[in-house]
Amino acid sequence: MNIAILGGTGKEGAGLATRWALAGHSIIIGSRDAARAHDKAVELRERTHKLTIVGHDNAEAAALGDVVVVALPHTGLSATLPPTRQACRGKIVISTVVPLTFGGPRLFTPPPAGSAAEEVQALLPESKVVAAFHHIAAHELAEAEHPIECDLLMCGADADAKAVVTELGRSMGLRSIDVGPLTNAGPVEGITALLATINRRYKLKNSGIQITGLPD
Numbered sequence: 001m002n003i004a005i006l007g008g009t010g011k012e013g014a015g016l017a018t019r020w021a022l023a024g025h026s027i028i029i030g031s032r033d034a035a036r037a038h039d040k041a042v043e044l045r046e047r048t049h050k051l052t053i054v055g056h057d058n059a060e061a062a063a064l065g066d067v068v069v070v071a072l073p074h075t076g077l078s079a080t081l082p083p084t085r086q087a088c089r090g091k092i093v094i095s096t097v098v099p100l101t102f103g104g105p106r107l108f109t110p111p112p113a114g115s116a117a118e119e120v121q122a123l124l125p126e127s128k129v130v131a132a133f134h135h136i137a138a139h140e141l142a143e144a145e146h147p148i149e150c151d152l153l154m155c156g157a158d159a160d161a162k163a164v165v166t167e168l169g170r171s172m173g174l175r176s177i178d179v180g181p182l183t184n185a186g187p188v189e190g191i192t193a194l195l196a197t198i199n200r201r202y203k204l205k206n207s208g209i210q211i212t213g214l215p216d
């Protein structure tokens, strides 16, 4: 599958790109700066020994992807997404975005839409937005030789879109758990603030979350 990652030059996007490239997917790294995207693609090709990683500006990346991943800081959504609206029409858009306030404890700071994912849906109304990957730390993704001990919680309105995200999660060894409609994205995003606080409190880089009680 062709996966475009807006903000793919960052830690989370590059980590996802690494895992998916190793799983056999084709990756388009997106950036505000096409040259920066190209440089990151070269770096990731060298790291993964996979040639299926290229870099473009965010709008071109969105046009080339079958699935579009939003791995941007929350503050970047309103400027970055509207120009990609046409390119994202009808596509699955995965939001990894967590609206956090930094400086001291990591505070979940939801936007008026209720969550970053609902804001993404409002900015890309013809897309099928799924909120996912918020609890998979960039640090975990980057250490690609290790399995990730964390469940993938995801929510969204479209069952087929969630089935595709389930497969994308499985391709990097993750168990996906459907936690309902996109209106549950706020609590899902908020868990990341707890994990970030746990990491600071216990001097970790990779606390995660697993759900008990589910059948195998």
Ligand SMILES: NC(=O)c1ccc[n+]([C@@H]2O[C@H](COP(=O)([O-])OP(=O)(O)OC[C@H]3O[C@@H](n4cnc5c(N)ncnc54)[C@H](OP(=O)(O)O)[C@@H]3O)[C@@H](O)[C@H]2O)c1
Pocket: 006, 007, 008, 009, 010, 011, 012, 013, 030, 031, 032, 033, 036, 037, 070, 071, 072, 073, 074, 075, 076, 077, 079, 080, 096, 097, 098, 099, 100, 133, 134, 135, 136, 137, 138, 139, 192
């Ligand atoms: N890091 C993690 O462990 C982690 C875990 C779960 C979820 N997340 C979430 O995933 C998203 C990405 O995280 P990250 O740590 O990769 O973030 P990041 O490194 O701070 O940013 C990702 C990329 O976004 C672009 N960017 C930065 N500011 C921007 C702006 N104002 N407007 C448009 N683009 C901007 C930059 O790319 P260019 O300069 O190349 O355009 C940057 O490389 C965030 O919402 C974060 O909360 C992160």
